Amino acid sequence: xxxxxxxxxxxxxxxxxxxxxxxxxxxxxxxxxEDAPLFLVHGGFDFARxxxxxxxxxxxxxxxxxSWDQRGHGDSEHAPLYAWDGDLRDAMAVMDSVTTxxxxxxxxxxxxxLMINLADAQPYxxxxxxxxxxxxxxxxxxxxxxxxxxxxMGSDITDWLDHRHTTATASRKPGAxxxxxxxxxxxxxxxxxxxxCHLVSVGAREDVDGWRWKIDxxxxxxxxxxxxxEWTINRLPGLAMPFLGVLGxxxxxxxxxxxxxxxxxxxxxxxxxxxxGDVGHFVHIERPDHVATMVLEFLAGTx
Amino acid sequence: xNTVFLTHNKIRLALHELRNGSGRPLLLLHGLGEPSTARVxxxxxxxxxxxxxxxxxxxxxxxxxxGGGYGAELLLADADIALGALGEATVAGRGLGAYIALMLxxxxxxxxxxxxxxxxxxxxxxxxxPTSQSFVNLARSMTxxxxxxxxxxxxxxxxxxxxxxxxRLAVQGSGLDEPxxxxxxxxxxxxxxxxxxxxxxxxxxxxxxxxxxxx
Numbered sequence: 001x002x003x004x005x006x007x008x009x010x011x012x013x014x015x016x017x018x019x020x021x022x023x024x025x026x027x028x029x030x031x032x033x034e035d036a037p038l039f040l041v042h043g044g045f046d047f048a049r050x051x052x053x054x055x056x057x058x059x060x061x062x063x064x065x066x067s068w069d070q071r072g073h074g075d076s077e078h079a080p081l082y083a084w085d086g087d088l089r090d091a092m093a094v095m096d097s098v099t100t101x102x103x104x105x106x107x108x109x110x111x112x113x114l115m116i117n118l119a120d121a122q123p124y125x126x127x128x129x130x131x132x133x134x135x136x137x138x139x140x141x142x143x144x145x146x147x148x149x150x151x152x153m154g155s156d157i158t159d160w161l162d163h164r165h166t167t168a169t170a171s172r173k174p175g176a177x178x179x180x181x182x183x184x185x186x187x188x189x190x191x192x193x194x195x196x197c198h199l200v201s202v203g204a205r206e207d208v209d210g211w212r213w214k215i216d217x218x219x220x221x222x223x224x225x226x227x228x229x230e231w232t233i234n235r236l237p238g239l240a241m242p243f244l245g246v247l248g249x250x251x252x253x254x255x256x257x258x259x260x261x262x263x264x265x266x267x268x269x270x271x272x273x274x275x276x277g278d279v280g281h282f283v284h285i286e287r288p289d290h291v292a293t294m295v296l297e298f299l300a301g302t303x
Numbered sequence: 304x305n306t307v308f309l310t311h312n313k314i315r316l317a318l319h320e321l322r323n324g325s326g327r328p329l330l331l332l333h334g335l336g337e338p339s340t341a342r343v344x345x346x347x348x349x350x351x352x353x354x355x356x357x358x359x360x361x362x363x364x365x366x367x368x369x370g371g372g373y374g375a376e377l378l379l380a381d382a383d384i385a386l387g388a389l390g391e392a393t394v395a396g397r398g399l400g401a402y403i404a405l406m407l408x409x410x411x412x413x414x415x416x417x418x419x420x421x422x423x424x425x426x427x428x429x430x431x432x433p434t435s436q437s438f439v440n441l442a443r444s445m446t447x448x449x450x451x452x453x454x455x456x457x458x459x460x461x462x463x464x465x466x467x468x469x470x471r472l473a474v475q476g477s478g479l480d481e482p483x484x485x486x487x488x489x490x491x492x493x494x495x496x497x498x499x500x501x502x503x504x505x506x507x508x509x510x511x512x513x514x515x516x517x518x
Binding site for chain 1: 310311312313314360366368369370371372373374376377379380383384387409410411432433435436437438439440441442443455459460461462465468471472475476
């Protein structure tokens with residue numbers, strides 16, 4: 001058994017790089033190139049190969065499943081600049097390279113939020129939108145005074161700016177293969193160590209001093225800016241294509257903290273929102289068969 | 304004009320010394336789509352200390368990166384890299400640079416000894432909340448200014464209550480009663496809100512330069 005092998009995980013049938021405005025994006029495809037395309041969009045600090053179990057389940061039912069590593073993630077190039085709009089344009093370029101026709105799009109976490117935004121701006125690209133625990137709602141702010149909140153924002157800004165002074169020479173912390181899996185496990189406590197080892201095998205590289213995650217070291221959690229999570233959910237009611245949202249009931253650090261009663265008032269006409277009990281933010285990793293079946297039935301039932 | 308190049312992640316930032324001298328520097332931040340001036344602009348000549356001008360990412364002699372991805376926060380980090388090289392400074396920004404000067408005054412209140420906000424290109428920015436949006440991929444161009452910079456920084460979101468947070472940070476952290484001076488005529492929503500904040504004064508450029516030279 002090779003390092004990082006995981007039951008059901010399938011290496012993509014085709015992997016290549018796409019030049020998008022001078023940036024090299026890594027594209028991964030499962031299934032026959034002759035089948036109808038379906039796009040999978042990963043979340044922040046993830047990469048396309050986190051779909052190694054979920055994507056083959058869809059491909060087995062006759063879909064050409066196409067995913068890509070967002071700039072700075074996975075095997076895509078580390079970019080000088082990162083921004084929401086840049087991620088959206090990269091998505092457009094990948095989609096344009098695969099098809100000029102509308103297709104189903106499934107997004108997890110940040111990938112789901114991005115696709116709500118793109119489906120609102122460019123609905124002609126979408127036959128269906130499936131959102132896997134990726135509907136931002138309100139930021140969970142502590143109950144403190146305005147003065148204290150301003151001070152906390154100042155601290156966030158200072159931390160971020162200090163970080164920007166170090167990014168030119170920064171590198172990810174090296175470690176033993178299993179150490180990286182354990183570190184990731186602190187952010188993904190519900191995922192098995194075997195799965196996290198698989199993630200290391202495809203999302204990290206081995207250097208002379210140890211294994212490192214491939215993600216651009218200039219990227220970090222947190223930050224600040226004018227964007228408000230609720231601005232995404234406000235785009236949801238206007239979507240005209242069939243919509244399926246899947247939420248995990250168990251709250252996790254990497255999730256948005258969005259609950260069903262937050263989403264239901266914003267569902268588009270005919271839209272559905274399913275909540276999976278005893279499942280966390282990574283619904284498609286914890287319950288790949290169940291979620292794949294749910295998605296395939298949704299696609300078949302609303303064709 | 305002497306130019307030094309500073310490193311901000313994968314970007315080489317051009318910081319021009321327009322006038323050398325002793326005392327606290329004046330850092331000039333240009334507007335959207337324009338490079339820094341090669342000479343001290345006439346309005347800045349009353350400043351008695353050294354004067355430096357930064358080319359933001361994608362502008363002037365600084366790197367034009369592939370693929371865009373601009374935001375005001377990135378330019379704030381550009382300006383902070385320049386501030387790190389200069390130490391304590393008074394900052395004067397035109398248009399987009401005025402917005403960045405405000406952010407820098409709030410982000411580094413102990414190092415920014417006054418921020419002067421002038422009219423200029425890119426002053427308004429984009430909407431104050433979510434809008435209908437369009438996204439287009441542009442052909443790659445290495446020329447400056449970066450077309451993605453023009454596209455993205457002309458519609459970056461500037462909610463007034465976000466802008467005013469930087470005023471409050473500047474007031475809380477600078478020890479100055481009025482760390483922000485607005486000299487411009489035009490008042491987009493973010494700037495109208497800023498002007499109403501405690502700690503912001505409206506003044507002529509000469510008055511603002513004289514006030515901050517004395518602190």
